[in-house]
Amino acid sequence: MVRMGSDSPILDAAACVGCGECVTVCPSGVLSLGDGLVVVAGAGCIGCGQCRAVCPQCALTIPGDDPWAQAYDVIEPSGEQIAPGGCQAGRLVDIMRSRRSCRRYLERPVPGPVIEDVIRAGITAPSGTNSQAWTFTVLATRAAVMSLGQAVAGFFGRVNRLAANRLVRKGYALLGRRELEDYYREHYASVAEALAAWERDRTDRLFHGATAVVVVGSRPGASCPAEDALLATGNMLLAAHCLGLGSCLIGYAVEAMRHDKRVKAAAGLPREETVHAVLALGWPAVAYARPAGRRRPLVRYKTA
CATH class of the missing domain: 3.30.70.20 (Alpha-Beta Plaits)
Structure with missing residues (x-):
């Protein structure tokens, strides 16, 4: 050797x-x-x-x-090395178009081996300079999900109280920081309504009843950590769908953890890690009859 x-x-x-x-x-x-x-x-x-x-x-x-990455628990890979062009692109597109963000879940928990296989599928994604500095923090029970929900609600309650103050909003705007003014215009009312429902009877408009959450983060030192984490998350969404799970990306939770270390601590992440995605998982309580539509994107070509 x-x-x-x-x-x-x-x-x-x-x-x-x-x-x-x-x-x-x-x-x-x-x-x-x-x-x-x-x-x-x-x-x-x-x-x-x-x-x-x-x-x-x-x-x-x-x-x-590490053999862990290859030892799936519930997925049964064939082990075949599929060359470019060696699979039906149409079937792959069917899977991608069929996956939707799920906002109605059964109370049934998601077993740990299923979640780990979703993560294994995630880390088949490319990683800049092969850093693989991604992290996956699993909230495996509904109680843990609700605890994070409470922390996120606390954060947005504080933000809403700040945004409700017109003088504060205008003061920030005069300093060239329009984030609070934009938040007030675009999110304040819907967040206030969701917070009221949460306080009234714990109506969950954040995770929508999901029984598991995976927080996708990164350790310091990666060359492009956000891209790595989001590529892995995309793989996880598709794997979850193939395993019969519903999934939904929760941007409000990401923002709360990025701005408040207390929320990140509630999710179980150490201070040095950065959060890039929060993925709600659960068994869907809804079946869709057709794929979602998409707007036509701007596509440019350069030939010289």
């Missing part, structure tokens, strides 16, 4: 045939050919696994690869 540095691939020299395929796909330039074998040349490997994936002899392994 040949290894250079803690993050570099490990080469089984006896298995290597010197084809050089791994050298051509390495984005970090840490592999080269010498004397008919692959040479692992110094540090700089990002652990992307491209070399291992392309090697016809399985002569390379990546330190740090």
